[in-house]
Structures are given as structure tokens and as C-alpha cells.
Amino acid sequence: MYDVVIIGGGAAGIGCGITLASANNKFNWAKDKKYLILDTNNSDLEKAALYNVPSFDYGISGGSAIKQMKDQLSFFPAIEFKNDQVLSISGRRGDFTIYTSSTEYKADIIVLATGMNKFNIEGLDVEVTTHDKVMKPGKIKIEHINNRVTDGIYVAGLASGVKTMYLIAAGDGAKVACDIFEEWTGKLAVSHDSVKDAIC
Numbered sequence: 001m002y003d004v005v006i007i008g009g010g011a012a013g014i015g016c017g018i019t020l021a022s023a024n025n026k027f028n029w030a031k032d033k034k035y036l037i038l039d040t041n042n043s044d045l046e047k048a049a050l051y052n053v054p055s056f057d058y059g060i061s062g063g064s065a066i067k068q069m070k071d072q073l074s075f076f077p078a079i080e081f082k083n084d085q086v087l088s089i090s091g092r093r094g095d096f097t098i099y100t101s102s103t104e105y106k107a108d109i110i111v112l113a114t115g116m117n118k119f120n121i122e123g124l125d126v127e128v129t130t131h132d133k134v135m136k137p138g139k140i141k142i143e144h145i146n147n148r149v150t151d152g153i154y155v156a157g158l159a160s161g162v163k164t165m166y167l168i169a170a171g172d173g174a175k176v177a178c179d180i181f182e183e184w185t186g187k188l189a190v191s192h193d194s195v196k197d198a199i200c
């Protein structure tokens with residue numbers, strides 16, 4: 001059983017996952033939490049070069065940026081990243097079952113970070129509409145209120161209808177992680193490290 005399963009391992013999914021997993025060694029309420037990202041390796045970043053993202057080298061290819069993000073994720077034992085396609089989801093908050101092309105997983109909470117190209121996961125009561133902040137036709141978003149789709153289901157990144165910039169998508173993922181912290185703690189929560197923790 002995972003506390004949170006994130007579907008989609010692009011900017012938003014990794015932004016969410018890394019924020020969640022970074023809390024484990026800081027707070028007692030987070031120390032035993034477990035997270036999983038499931039991804040089909042089809043991020044829009046794969047088609048991009050990035051010259052305008054302050055945290056990456058100037059002109060880095062999107063594929064190299066994703067590799068760097070996954071390398072950073074690997075420092076956090078609380079989170080796993082698996083290449084698998086989610087086909088359907090059943091259940092409710094606290095007892096979701098996620099069916100993939102190879103197996104199934106259980107989760108308390110689900111984050112949909114599936115991008116804007118399509119949404120074809122069956123079994124969820126979500127409203128899929130047109131993404132209206134992109135010039136290209138045929139792009140989608142999932143309706144939500146403040147990133148919450150329904151009890152136990154969040155949406156992050158381009159799937160939530162934000163503008164198509166890396167930092168906005170990754171930031172939306174981090175915002176959803178903080179929203180989940182707030183659900184767990186009942187108060188405002190972020191995950192920060194101070195300069196004494198720096199290793200480089």
C-alpha cells in the first residue's frame with residue numbers, strides 16, 4: 001500500500017514526488033510514508049530543449065533534464081519510479097486499486113500528472129475538457145477545484161490546465177504535494193532544508 005501514487009513522471013509528477021519524499025526525514029508524521037510514480041516515458045519534455053529553466057544547464061535537452069530529475073529522485077528512499085502504463089483505477093480514498101499493463105497497486109491518494117495529450121485511464125469519475133491555455137488543438141485538461149478532483153484524487157501539471165511551461169507544471173506538482181501535507185497535518189506545511197544541510 002502506497003500513501004500516494006502519482007500517475008505520470010514528467011515535470012509535474014516528479015515535482016510532486018520529490019516534494020513529498022523530501023519530507024520523510026524532516027517530520028515525524030511523514031517518516032513512514034511511501035510513494036510511487038508510474039510513467040510511460042512519453043513526457044512532452046522529450047521533444048524539448050530548455051534554455052529558460054533556471055535549475056537546468058542552458059540548452060539542456062529535455063531527455064537529459066528528465067534523466068537529471070530521475071537521478072535526483074533516486075536519493076529519496078521513500079519514493080519508487082516504475083515504467084508502467086496505468087489502464088484503470090477502482091475504489092475510493094484510502095483504498096484505490098491501480099491496474100497497470102503488468103500488475104496492480106494500492107494507494108490511499110492518487111495524483112494525476114498525465115499531461116495534456118490524452119486521458120485514457122478508465123474507472124474514474126473525472127470530467128475531461130479542452131485545455132484552453134495552449135495554442136495547439138485537441139489538448140485536454142481534467143476539471144478540478146484548486147487541484148482537487150474529488151476526495152483522494154488530485155490533478156497536477158498540464159493535466160490541470162496550467163500554461164505549458166516546465167516551471168509552471170513542476171511548481172503545480174510541488175503545490176499538490178504541499179496540499180497533501182496540509183491534509184495530513186491539518187495546517188500549512190512545506191518541506192524546506194536549511195543551509196546546514198547542504199552537501200555541495
Ligand SMILES: Cc1cc2nc3c(=O)[nH]c(=O)nc-3n(C[C@H](O)[C@H](O)[C@H](O)COP(=O)(O)OP(=O)(O)OC[C@H]3O[C@@H](n4cnc5c(N)ncnc54)[C@H](O)[C@@H]3O)c2cc1C
Pocket residue numbers: 007008009010011012013038039040041042043044045046047048049050051052053084085086087113114115116120121156157158159163164165166167169170
Ligand atoms: C516541443 C516542446 C518544447 C518545449 N519547450 C519548453 C521550453 O523551452 N521551456 C519550458 O518551460 N517548457 C517547454 N515545453 C513544455 C514542457 O515540456 C511542459 O510544460 C512539461 O513537460 C509539462 O509537464 P507535465 O508533467 O504536466 O506533463 P508531461 O511532462 O507531458 O508528463 C506527463 C507524463 O504522464 C505520463 N502518462 C500519461 N498517461 C499515463 C498513464 N496512463 N500511465 C502512466 N503514465 C502516463 C506520460 O508518459 C508523461 O511522461 C516544451 C514542450 C514541447 C512539446
